[in-house]
Amino acid sequence: MVLTNSSKQLKDLTVSEFLEILEKSNERLSETNQNRNDLLNSNQAAKLLGYKKSTIYSKVSRGEVPVYSSGRPLVFSKKDLLEWMENGRPNISEKKANSFLNK
Numbered sequence: 001m002v003l004t005n006s007s008k009q010l011k012d013l014t015v016s017e018f019l020e021i022l023e024k025s026n027e028r029l030s031e032t033n034q035n036r037n038d039l040l041n042s043n044q045a046a047k048l049l050g051y052k053k054s055t056i057y058s059k060v061s062r063g064e065v066p067v068y069s070s071g072r073p074l075v076f077s078k079k080d081l082l083e084w085m086e087n088g089r090p091n092i093s094e095k096k097a098n099s100f101l102n103k
Contacts, residue, residue, distance in 0.1 A: 038078045039068065045076040049085070064091055 008017070046053045049065075059065040060074060066084050069075035084090070 040076040040078050040081070042074045042076070045074070045081060048078065048081055
């Protein structure tokens with residue numbers, strides 16, 4: 001089994017090389033878990049924002065709320081929702097248009 005970009009196999013690694021690979025692997029796993037913890041479903045987003053679930057669906061369809069995945073089920077980024085609230089809950093369509101014009 002090859003663990004690095006080189007052709008070294010696990011049995012050929014030094015202890016320090018193995019520990020370095022293990023540390024990098026743990027860092028990637030930690031990043032993955034943080035990203036998973038950032039994702040919210042529509043019920044969680046509604047609770048965070050203080051809206052009813054039906055209001056969330058309406059706001060998503062009008063482009064008023066940032067949504068991570070607009071398929072079924074809806075998936076939201078907690079980080080994006082918190083930033084959106086901090087910025088005064090701007091209309092997402094306006095935000096996209098401004099971003100496009102500022103390129």
